[in-house]
Amino acid sequence: RSFFVSDLVDSVNIITDDNDILTITGSGSMESPPFGLVRLSTNISANNIPLVSGINADIAVPLFDSAGKTDVSYGEIATGVLKTMFSDMAPEVTLIELSIEEFRFPNGDTFSVSYQGESGWQEHSLASLKIGSMDSGVIVDSLHLSVRIFSSLPDKVPVGNLSLGITEPICFRVFQGHLRERTVWLDEESTFIDIDYPFVIEDAIRLQEASLKIYITNELGFHCTFHGSFLAENSRTGEKLSMPILDENDNPYTINPGTMTGPSFTELIFEDNISQLMQIMPDKISLQDAYFTLCCGTEEEVGSVRETDMISLRYQADAPFIFELTESTVAPDKPMELKLTDEQRDLIRTYANDAHLGLMIKNKIPLGFTANLYFGDTDTIDHEDSSTYLIHKSLTLRSNKWVDENPGHPDLTQDGYQLFNLSLSRAEMELFSDANLHLLWTFNFNNSGIITVTASPADYIHIKSMMRLNVRIKEDMWDDF
Incomplete structure (x- = not known):
């Protein structure tokens, strides 16, 4: 009877490489939750702005994130509310139109609201509006309001007051701009690399070479730094060995951004440190405490993200049967x-x-x-x-x-x-x-x-x-x- 080494190949945990070298392999995967909505926590409040007949008022209101973490260049709004109140209005006023240059309807028309005799605070939904211009790279740091007054009074006669506010966060389903101090965690429920050694040989050999490749798919339009470590475990001996994921200068790897048209793909290859991990002949390798930190855009560069965007990765360990034998007895269970x-x-x-x-x-x-x-x-x-x-x-x-x-x-x-x-x-x-x-x-x-x-x-x-x-x-x- 003939026993071929190739009979060990199961195309799952044992494969052959291009040189027919028998190789133990295993893979795992992780992904982040969808990014979700981007919040701009603003607190715009302007009270009792005087309105005068015959004079159109142009008002600039600063727009900024109160937490200092978000600058918007372009956004498609999911939720947000503008509140307005016209008070002490002269009865001769027939119509007042308030428009905000930076807000536009989906068809491109400028967002506007009107006063036609209502009293008290009025709420106007900003949902489905757009702010800024896509791919402009220009941060929207103020809102430009224009007020047109229609009345039968002579020019320059006071006709009332305008108060307005945006006191609830504006949330974007599509966002371009700067995001600071944002961390994207990968799901804790990762897929382990399980290694099943043939013939229980893990006590008799010490693998000399190994590589671990990480394939990262980044849908976020931001550069990210990748953080985490690999943990190798030998469940039979109880040995554990951890390896931080760092480049040759001991810095986190930077991952390229995706774009609005598609994700980026990054491949990281580890060899020297992984060979050290494989010395304990692990039967499980897992990715621990894995997360990405978004790199804040500069004045020249902005990032982009959609609420459904995510980061996913797949990692694969390959250990060719290039090994040194030890003085151990191999025995089946x-x-x-x-x-x-x-x-x-x-x-x-x-x-x-x-x-x-x-x-x-x-x-x-x-x-x-x-x-x-x-x-x-x-x-x-x-x-x-x-x-x-x-x-x-x-x-x-x-x-x-x-x-x-x-x-x-x-x-x-x-x-x-x-x-x-x-x-x-x-x-x-x-x-x-x-x-x-x-x-x-x-x-x-x-x-x-x-x-x-x-x-x-x-x-x-x-x-x-x-x-x-x-x-x-x-x-x-x-x-x-």
Whole structure:
């Protein structure tokens, strides 16, 4: 039977790279919630502005964020309210129009409200209005109000007073401008990188190379700095190792902004530090405390964001099978059950005297190892406790390099097969007549320096076996067959 290294490839956790090198891989992902509405917390309040007939009033009102965190250049308003009150109005006034130059309806017309005799405070929704000009880069730092008065009174006669205010936040679903001290957190429910090592080899090797790539998709139109750390955990040993995500100067990475037409894509590659993380042979790698800080725009540069924009990332760890072996025993969690038919067990019980298991093994991988076979009548075999097994056999398999360098060795055939002969005594054969027969394999690898394992069609182990059973076919006569 042939065992190909490529059989380990499952295209999920074990793959091959462009050079056929066997590689352990895993990936995870995280994303932020939608950015949501941008708030401009303003407190505009102007009371008792005198109105005079025949004179149109032009008034500039400062527009700024009371928290100092938001400057708007362009915005599409989701919520906001303008309050107006006309008081002490002369009865000769027939109409007053108040327009605000910076606010426009979706069709482009300037926003305006009118007075036609109403009393008390009136509320006017700013929802669906636009402010500023898209892509202008000019910060709107004041609102320009224009008041036109229509009355039958002579010019320059006082006709009343105007009070107005915007005291609730203006919230934008689309925003261009500056945002200061804004942090975008990624969801805590991240996807872990789970690594499932084949054949429980994590105790026997130390990976020499690894890389971790982060692919970031940024829909926000702001440069961001990326903060966080990777945590590697070995659940079997309890070891943990953390690595901050910093550039070669120990600074956070800066992520490029997206635009109104599409997101930006940034790829970060880590190698040296990740190799250190992989030294503990982690079975889980996660991204911890990950967030982005928006870089505040300058006078020359503004950013943009929509309420649905978000930041998402995917991270992938790749660890090629380039490793150094350690002096450890690799053993599966449980022994395997060997099932013999009733006829076979009866034959062994009645006639078997002894047996020889002949093996011819061709090893085409760069690993040599000692294999230990532990036979017992229960599934609780512990190779470190001799009371849990009844038979122990071992064989040493040389690496393909050793075979190539020793073509005339007596333990080799001409075509490179290694020869083994395992003998079983009459007492040992008794175990094989038991219905409960279990076998535990353990492996001790030979330390041959740095090993690279590939998974091409030429990388395999081929085993030929033959059982030679010495049985009694009649009294005082033994034959081999």
